[in-house]
Amino acid sequence: MRYSDNLHVKQKGIKMKQFIAFVNKEFRHIIRDNRTLLIIIGMPIVEILLFGFAINMEVQNITVAFYDPSPDAITTGITERIKENSYFNNQGNMPSVAKMEEAMQKGDLDLAVVFQQNFQEDLVQTGNAAVQLLANSSDPNRGSISATYATAIIAGYQQEQMELMHIPFQIQTENRMIYNPQMKSSYMFVPGIMGLVLMIICTIMTSVSIVREKERGTMEVLLASPLKQGTMIFAKTIPYMVISFIDFIIILLLSYFVLGVPINGSLLLLFLVALIYISLTLTYGLTISTLVDKQMNAVIFSAITAMIPVLMLSGMIFPVGNMPVVLQAFSAIVPARWFIDAVRKVMIQGQGLFMIWKEVLIMIGMTIFLLGVTIAKTKKRLE
Amino acid sequence: MIEVKDLHKSYGKSGKINALNGISFNVNDGDIFGVIGPDGAGKSTLFRILASLIMPDSGTAIMNGYDVVKDYRKIRQIIGYMPGRFSLYQDLSVEENLKFFATLFDTTIEENYHLIKDIYQQIEPFKNRRAGALSGGMKQKLALSCALIHKPEILILDEPTTGVDPVSRKEFWDMLARLKEQGIIILVSTAYMDEASRCDRIALIREGELIASNTPQGIIDDYSDILWAVEGSRMSAILRELRKYEKIKTSFAFGDKIHITVDESLQIGELKQYLINRDFRDVGINPIEPTVEDCFIALTN
Amino acid sequence: MTNKVIEVSNLTKKFGSFTAVNHITFDVKEGEIFGFLGANGAGKTTAMQMLCGISMPTSGEGTVAGYDIIKENELIKRNIGYMSQKFSLYEDLKVWENIRLFGGIYGLSNKVIAEKTDALLKQLNFAEERNTLVKYLPLGWKQKLAFSVAIFHEPKIVFLDEPTGGVDPAMRRRFWEMIYDASERGITVFVTTHYMDESEYCNRVSIMVDGRIEALDTPAALRHQFNADTMDEVFRQLARKAERD
Numbered sequence: 001m002r003y004s005d006n007l008h009v010k011q012k013g014i015k016m017k018q019f020i021a022f023v024n025k026e027f028r029h030i031i032r033d034n035r036t037l038l039i040i041i042g043m044p045i046v047e048i049l050l051f052g053f054a055i056n057m058e059v060q061n062i063t064v065a066f067y068d069p070s071p072d073a074i075t076t077g078i079t080e081r082i083k084e085n086s087y088f089n090n091q092g093n094m095p096s097v098a099k100m101e102e103a104m105q106k107g108d109l110d111l112a113v114v115f116q117q118n119f120q121e122d123l124v125q126t127g128n129a130a131v132q133l134l135a136n137s138s139d140p141n142r143g144s145i146s147a148t149y150a151t152a153i154i155a156g157y158q159q160e161q162m163e164l165m166h167i168p169f170q171i172q173t174e175n176r177m178i179y180n181p182q183m184k185s186s187y188m189f190v191p192g193i194m195g196l197v198l199m200i201i202c203t204i205m206t207s208v209s210i211v212r213e214k215e216r217g218t219m220e221v222l223l224a225s226p227l228k229q230g231t232m233i234f235a236k237t238i239p240y241m242v243i244s245f246i247d248f249i250i251i252l253l254l255s256y257f258v259l260g261v262p263i264n265g266s267l268l269l270l271f272l273v274a275l276i277y278i279s280l281t282l283t284y285g286l287t288i289s290t291l292v293d294k295q296m297n298a299v300i301f302s303a304i305t306a307m308i309p310v311l312m313l314s315g316m317i318f319p320v321g322n323m324p325v326v327l328q329a330f331s332a333i334v335p336a337r338w339f340i341d342a343v344r345k346v347m348i349q350g351q352g353l354f355m356i357w358k359e360v361l362i363m364i365g366m367t368i369f370l371l372g373v374t375i376a377k378t379k380k381r382l383e
Numbered sequence: 384m385i386e387v388k389d390l391h392k393s394y395g396k397s398g399k400i401n402a403l404n405g406i407s408f409n410v411n412d413g414d415i416f417g418v419i420g421p422d423g424a425g426k427s428t429l430f431r432i433l434a435s436l437i438m439p440d441s442g443t444a445i446m447n448g449y450d451v452v453k454d455y456r457k458i459r460q461i462i463g464y465m466p467g468r469f470s471l472y473q474d475l476s477v478e479e480n481l482k483f484f485a486t487l488f489d490t491t492i493e494e495n496y497h498l499i500k501d502i503y504q505q506i507e508p509f510k511n512r513r514a515g516a517l518s519g520g521m522k523q524k525l526a527l528s529c530a531l532i533h534k535p536e537i538l539i540l541d542e543p544t545t546g547v548d549p550v551s552r553k554e555f556w557d558m559l560a561r562l563k564e565q566g567i568i569i570l571v572s573t574a575y576m577d578e579a580s581r582c583d584r585i586a587l588i589r590e591g592e593l594i595a596s597n598t599p600q601g602i603i604d605d606y607s608d609i610l611w612a613v614e615g616s617r618m619s620a621i622l623r624e625l626r627k628y629e630k631i632k633t634s635f636a637f638g639d640k641i642h643i644t645v646d647e648s649l650q651i652g653e654l655k656q657y658l659i660n661r662d663f664r665d666v667g668i669n670p671i672e673p674t675v676e677d678c679f680i681a682l683t684n
Numbered sequence: 685m686t687n688k689v690i691e692v693s694n695l696t697k698k699f700g701s702f703t704a705v706n707h708i709t710f711d712v713k714e715g716e717i718f719g720f721l722g723a724n725g726a727g728k729t730t731a732m733q734m735l736c737g738i739s740m741p742t743s744g745e746g747t748v749a750g751y752d753i754i755k756e757n758e759l760i761k762r763n764i765g766y767m768s769q770k771f772s773l774y775e776d777l778k779v780w781e782n783i784r785l786f787g788g789i790y791g792l793s794n795k796v797i798a799e800k801t802d803a804l805l806k807q808l809n810f811a812e813e814r815n816t817l818v819k820y821l822p823l824g825w826k827q828k829l830a831f832s833v834a835i836f837h838e839p840k841i842v843f844l845d846e847p848t849g850g851v852d853p854a855m856r857r858r859f860w861e862m863i864y865d866a867s868e869r870g871i872t873v874f875v876t877t878h879y880m881d882e883s884e885y886c887n888r889v890s891i892m893v894d895g896r897i898e899a900l901d902t903p904a905a906l907r908h909q910f911n912a913d914t915m916d917e918v919f920r921q922l923a924r925k926a927e928r929d
Contacts, residue, residue, distance in 0.1 A: 635853075
């Protein structure tokens, strides 16, 4: 027999060598395909700049008014904070929401802050209270940025209060863009572009690169060798994971330095969220590769099931809250929706892990599910 | 030693297309074994089953003691497989391809260089060229080097000479003959009947059925009829005339001659006179030894 | 006296510094079966593409079916038929759909197509397969059908690129009998093959080596010229001279 007794130990060594050789090969494929390389690196840059400079960023003199049916210490605190802020131009309290909408229609008002009845009472008793931000989005950029500024102020106030009171509570900030539900602004689209670019690289590129091996017949040779399917699949994902992180960093740098989008939350947490999303989309790419045999089908399949939902249903362009209920429910299975939500919360609103645990868990759950499907569907033979 | 027993495989809805319909044969150690048949005979299906890439519907195949279904991991360590079409990475260089496959099999180019030297030396001057930019002949040499780099016990070559010109084909068979000296079992399929003589033993297959399995000479010796070669000028006209003559059982063009078999009652002189009467004055009719192609036609008609 | 349907002189095609086809000069007579042989990479495919009007020569001149290969390549395409082993029919179309499609491409009227389709299917004993998808036909049948479709519009010349590769030996011979029939009807047949026995079936054979035509004559004359018993030997002697790979 050619195989020695320490077969097990030897097998491990082989696997590692095979793995490294395979990762090496994948990088070569990518580097030698100039066009793809250009797309991978160029896509995030072009998209960020396109979205960024097509939109005027500077927003000042935001006219704001308040509706507070039952004034208390906290609502007054929040109101004061917003009034103090130099971006806002206070119009004072208004007697009704209807009056505020009227002012908005005339163009006299950018933002309406509407507190719920018995705000403080509810907050202390149930740990929950809601404040609604109605933004005039006839200028979409101005509208969404107004809301974002106010959201950030409220979040900051909440943080302070919580430290003082030692009890967990949550102020629900509910943004409504009225007159123009499209929230196009760099604060909103940066997370969206991240979601899109990572999806394209991880899902489309990974699935295509595996399916290409099937189509060109190299898979046949690989299958007829001692290479394990698991090793191959894992090795396939590594280069795309690396590229995804490079793109993620490019987007982050560009949006911070060129577009001036703040990174309010923990950078580490942001990377963790990205890592989870990258794993999820890579796994989805692997799942697709087990379902189709042609590169063209892999592209179409990924585009329909991954890209279009990211654009339409993730909240990148159309806010989820403004969708019909059916679409809202459907958006729940779009991975990018949870990623974009989590990134907005961490990056723009500066919230911590405990505020995004739901998004994180959902993404991890999806990853595990897709991994299961992939393993069940992976064949050790040609058919 | 390879033992193939009663392999069946069908495809399509409700198993409409029978790719293999009960194929059995044995291959001895150190043999070059040719699986010969036209396209669609089931050659690729057979080889994919032997390479553990697809599963047979029924039947068994044991290669050097390993079952192609149960022991597929072992099979994949002891075989070198070269599919019908060029299946290497076109964007990797010659050397990168070879190195990659060496690593997959836990070996290095240096370790088994002696085995591929004869073949690889011819493409080594181009080792930095991308595989996609190689000519057909060089691609084939690279593919063979990659299939050999781990010193396989059994080499499975699916139609390596399809679409290859006669000179390159002969070169390829010369390479196989030298590999045989290393004690590797070589399984090779082809649609070119004239390549049968380069094999130790052959299996003739057609539409998923085994027609005959023997040494090439054994197949020829089993030819039961007497085969005649008719020659002369205006061959297509002669062929047409022969087709009209009822005592001729079969008639097929074979290069510059026509091969015929005739009814026992027919004297060859009679036939010659028949042709001379029809103004084919320079015909010659002589008995000849059949080729494997003649046997194939006889066995399938 | 006989018409020349292909007449080219000094036809050359260069790709960068690489000369794929190097000053080839030859002619093919009407109704002739012309074997176009050469090793892989000798330049056969490129030469054939120029003759079919698909590829523009770098230099040289010639006519195919009476049309200039440089100025009238669109007219050439209308007057030739083409069939290759790799692609000839749409696998996912039915037999009659393929005939109709190619008839339509060459501008035949629906009425003519319908009439000719019936006649063709009858002649091939294919009447029952009229509605069969081409992919379900055995290879030998496919090739016969593909050839019939290639000459459906009665072209002056039909180009056959390795038409019999991988085909059953008996079928292969029947296929050649169809070629003879076409040739007798006056259709010129220009054919490449890797089966050397098939080169014997041609009226004349040319052998390309490294982009040049190194030999051109009847099979018998070539065997005599190279003092060889078979065309296989002739081919080998010539191909051995090749320097490029």
